[in-house]
Amino acid sequence: MKILKKIRLSVMGIVLFLILAACNGQESSSSKKEEKNSTENDKQEMNDVKIVLNWFAKSQHGGLYAGIDKGLFEENGLKVTVESGGPQVSSINIVASGKAEFGLAHADQIAMARNEGIELVAVAAVMQGSPQAFMFHKGYGIKDFEELNGRKVYIQPGIVYWEFLKNKYDLSGVEELAYTGQHVNFVDDMDAVTQAFVTSEPYFMKLDGIDVETKLISDAGYDPYNVVLFVSKDYLEKNEKTVRAFTKAFVEGWNLYKDSYEEINKLVQKDNPDIELESLKFESETQAEFVYGRDAEEHGVGYMTEERWATLIEQLHELGLVNEIYDAKEIFTTEFLPKH
Missing domain, CATH: 3.40.190.10 (Periplasmic binding protein-like II)
Structure with missing residues (x-):
């Protein structure tokens, strides 16, 4: 009887172990599945x-x-x-x-x-x-936009701020020339004016040994x-x-x-x-x-x-x-x- 009792206890222990192992396996599998789904969801998001x-x-x-x-x-x-x-x-x-x-x-x-x-x-x-501006040779700048009269101004046709300036000031004396992105003509003419960004063109002029100064378009109220x-x-x-x-x-x-x-x-x-x-x-x-x-x-x-x-x-x-x-x-x- 004692032997049978020990056998029963051993069998029950083995069964309990197998049940717990299965549960743990399911839980681990479920956790991995949830983790995988979570990762997939993160990717989907x-x-x-x-x-x-x-x-x-x-x-x-x-x-x-x-x-x-x-x-x-x-x-x-x-x-x-x-x-x-x-x-x-x-x-x-x-x-x-x-x-x-x-x-x-x-x-x-x-x-x-x-x-x-x-x-x-x-x-x-x-x-x-x-940062849009006009660029001049150093010493040839202006204090007021009407001082552009009598000078060549290289400007992109139809650019909005130029239309604003012409509407606000009398610029009938300006010789308006198309801006091409090249500054050869500007460089050779001390009285010439060209459109520019204060964040770029002055740097390239400096590399070429040309001293320039700028006047922001925003000074006219267009900003x-x-x-x-x-x-x-x-x-x-x-x-x-x-x-x-x-x-x-x-x-x-x-x-x-x-x-x-x-x-x-x-x-x-x-x-x-x-x-x-x-x-x-x-x-x-x-x-x-x-x-x-x-x-x-x-x-x-x-x-x-x-x-x-x-x-x-x-x-x-x-x-x-x-x-x-x-x-x-x-x-x-x-x-x-x-x-x-």
Whole structure:
């Protein structure tokens, strides 16, 4: 009897062990399955989005590259593809057609797109003002724009700020010549004036041993936000979560770029090998005031105001470049900007 009892106990122990082992196996298998499903879900939650630049990759896109390099977009569930801009590329048309979710353009371009029936919404402004300027030989600058009269001015035909200046000032005495991107004629004529960006052309002139000075167009009162992040109105209404996540990572990228621009510029150069690192450095340092200063100093990178947008719309309407004066709130929002 004692022997039978011991056998029963042994059998029961073996059965109990097998049951527990099976349970543990199921639990382990279930945990692995849950872990695998969780990983798969994480992968599924990554949202592929594309952004189209307003020009070839430059320092004015540094914050975007910083955000990608430092994993800020991935942290927000986004896998970002960057499409280069250029003279034949319209970020506005590409976004409007749905071939990209995000784009970069200047504020006046976004405001005028409504004339074509394209409804866009700006969600962040990289530059608080415009670095567009006139460039002169040193010692041949002007204090007032009417002093351009009697001089040759190389300007891109139809460029908005030139139309604004001609409407505000009497520039009938200007010899207007088409800007081609080349500065040979400017260099040889001490009285000549050419359009420029304070963030680039002065650097190249210095390399050629030519001393120049500049006058910002904003001194005349035309100062739209530059390099503005935008989406289509339709996309925003259906994808608020994605727009919020992208804008957050975009702005945080710019905050990182402030102190790491030399490192990030190496990544920018990979997408635009034609530009030198020294040129990118010059651009980064001269654009800092536009990106991190002015209203951004108090309210953070990307900040925009209704007053600035409303003023721009009125100016464009006066020039006949927008068909009607509309509510500025229809084309911009600060709702998605991170709290500063």
